[in-house]
Amino acid sequence: MNDAERLAFVLEHTRLAPVPLVPELVVHRAESVTPVWFELARALDDDDADVPFWCVPWAGGQALARYLLDHPETVRGARVLDFACGGGIVAMAAVRAGAHVRAVDIDPFARVTARLNAEANGIVLDVTTEDVVGDRLADIDVLLAGDVWYEPAPSARFRRWFRRLAVRIPVLTADSGRPYAPRRARELARYEVPTPFELEARTVRTARVLAITPVAT
Secondary structure (H helix, E strand, C coil): CCHHHHHHHHHHHCEEEEECCEEEEEEEECCCHHHHHHHHHHHHCCCCCCCCHHHCCCHHHHHHHHHHHHCHHHCCCCEEEEECCCCCHHHHHHHHCCCEEEEEECCHHHHHHHHHHHHHCCCCCEEEECCCCCCCCCCCCEEEECCCCCCHHHHHHHHHHHHHHCCCCCEEEEECCCCCCCCCEEEEEEEEEECCHHHHCCCEEEEEEEEECCCCC
8 A cells, every 4th residue: 555545544534633632733533443443454455454543642642742732841942753653743742842853653654644634733744654663863852652552562662762762861751541651750740631432431531741760770
């Protein structure tokens, strides 16, 4: 599938709407992930298609985006990487806060969706499809990672990398009660995030913005 086909798929299965906790931004979003996942697997003819995390603004990402807009000094003027950017709400908030932002995700649908969302908000966003876990990120001043703590193996990989990076740069993430969130982190803020019942089986999730504790040296 090429990017034109991915774009058509995103537009067919989402609608443009404000982000509940960050109404300054609008995104192309679905009400529920499962129907989009089913249609994606059918379109790709792949029963193992990746979860379309890009199709909804997850609670952790909303909290981190809200924090950046409320505390723009966190990233103003900095070279920022939005890791596992999904639909790009954290990256867009960082741009609005005055950062120089690069966004990455391993899913090409995320690249297409983040660019589409950025355009809808009048933002130019540098988004690439790549796996940067393990990189030193010598050209980055702040790492941001929204709602990434879903699966045990990737989460363990992220935690090790984040703690090494945190020796040199701030690493900010968010946790909305996901099972594999880091314990070695300092809470910066806490938000009550409105969420569709169809998505989270509840109408509100508590999400904490966290600063990763660096690995002991």
